[in-house]
Amino acid sequence: MPIRINQRPTQRQIAARVGVSVTTVSRILNPSETHPERWASPETIEAIREVAEVLGYRRNSLAVSLRTSRSQTIGVFLPVIGDYTLASIFAGIDDVAREHGIMALTASTLDTPGLRSDRAMNMLDHLVDGIIGADAHLGERYLGGLDAQRVPIVLVHRRHDDHVSVTADDVAAGQMAARHLISLGRTRLAVIIGRRYMSTGVDRAAGFVQTALEAGLEEPVVYDHGFTVQAGREAALAMIGRESVPDGLFGMHDLCVLGATSVLRQHGYVTGEDVAAVGVYDSPVAGACDLSSIGIGLHNMGRRSLELLLDRLGGSDIESETLPVHLTVRASSDPSLQRTGHTWGTMTPKAPPTP
Amino acid sequence: MPIRINQRPTQRQIAARVGVSVTTVSRILNPSETHPERWASPETIEAIREVAEVLGYRRNSLAVSLRTSRSQTIGVFLPVIGDYTLASIFAGIDDVAREHGIMALTASTLDTPGLRSDRAMNMLDHLVDGIIGADAHLGERYLGGLDAQRVPIVLVHRRHDDHVSVTADDVAAGQMAARHLISLGRTRLAVIIGRRYMSTGVDRAAGFVQTALEAGLEEPVVYDHGFTVQAGREAALAMIGRESVPDGLFGMHDLCVLGATSVLRQHGYVTGEDVAAVGVYDSPVAGACDLSSIGIGLHNMGRRSLELLLDRLGGSDIESETLPVHLTVRASSDPSLQRTGHTWGTMTPKAPPTP
């Protein structure tokens, strides 16, 4: 009769019912990894198993953690959550966590190092076994104040020389975008890099600019308004304000490119024609909007970050990884391609075709 | 000299240095909420504070939880993570969590009840104080198997009669969409509802269909392919296949509408002209794509869900809340409005304007 009313059953209760000690119960129910000495008489084992089953026993992870100093818990820092990119990375992390029965404590830090430290302290209070950070800033030691508590850290998405990281080949992405635009005959290039503390934007811009210069073009203009739709709009306004609208635009995020092209279009610059645009992440919306975009395996990036962290926790030495990127060309840069969703063409609609 | 090498300092260490008992240290450092009897001599208090400071003392949350049966931890279930909607809700939850020093254990369940149960067990093993669920399915008790462990549950985004929930006024959203389309003279309506187990889509469709019928229109056709870009594409193909392309389309998510309109457009149906389209969530991309959309305060919705849960944990009785929605009209439904980013107009671009 499972008569537990409000309380979770404990090993002690099982021990009492079976007539053995908690030690034995512990050994049977949770055989230690290292010493699988689950020696016990078959009858005892059977009895313990049965009572545990009928009582609905579940181990108290907190007690285990307190005893073993391993919490089966990790901390994950995201700069912002409501964004496709970071959310996709987190989805990959979550995937691996599920497979390994690990719980992730997640915190958004709004790209504010101070906030990050506060929440990191809180995480460490919960004895997380390790930390995955997607919100690293260049030129600032990640969680520098807390290194005494040597918790393994793996960075993801954004690199930092001081830490192991899983990133996309951002330099290659920039080169790829530039080569693509140049191959289309574009000569006045510009790039929206997000913020200067993000290695993603900085690295992509580096590859982009370098390739442009090597091709003998003017140095691309750099805009650092951010990576949101709104940031893209602001960048576009800046372009118009300085009367230097590019004919080739590369942006760190599909969204900021969409924001930029929408404003440019309002001002008469037709995407795909007047300005060829390329984004990053190849998000679903890029497909729906005919936006050329450089895809990155975000989900897999998340996966690898936790896999690496787990390797580290398992005692292995780990090294940074760089993931490949690939370009999908659509009508936003090559107007000869079929337009699907929203045409990048003229502003004044003709009479609608008869349905 | 903070000479802790690898180990976090404990109350005992402080007690030893100061020459008091751990009890006193505990009382000073972590005065209980109920009995703020932090009686101690000013010198003692001062000394303890100082040593704690210099040692870099931080309480061990796990030990506290084990002792108090309160973990300052909650569990959050999301159906999927890499999506603007859910991620935004989670951002709101995270906000409140930060303000209250609470940690959130997050898990994606892929809208698979079995997966949810497994991970819920794991969460309960970690003694979460409560659970927020964004992945409820209609017609299925949420976490039905585990109700014995009476952990407070608050649903968000999707309602379920058996639970307190924070949702948008989905019925009103459906009515609003229908009224808008009808006011534009649209008569052949259709709606993409996501999946049938989602109260969001079901409720919105209810309001939508009801309003259409009351206006004397034919019953809108319902498509339940999902709410992603791809789902929208499939729905559109279905429309074309059955030769009943609507002149008014409402979709549960901006993305599925974008997916649908992109395919419809490929087949010659111009958005805003041949078919007026309305989405939900008013995500940034809706703005960039001139998509009319019904906005919901997702961030606030997330906030409220945790606030409610905390109220409940504080002993209050709580009730479900319904949040208001509002429509933003853009060129996708009303072509007289200025188009910004991507025109919904004709397929064949005219000669580009001179930049």
Add this chain to the structure above:
DNA sequence: CTGAAAGCGCTAACAT
């Protein structure tokens, strides 16, 4: 094959 004992770090009655 099994159990006694110790203790992870902390809090909470109950003394004094």
Add this chain to the structure above:
DNA sequence: ATGTTAGCGCTTTCAG
């Protein structure tokens, strides 16, 4: 104003 005792649920030597 402070200390003693007890114990949260579990794992882990060390002895039988």
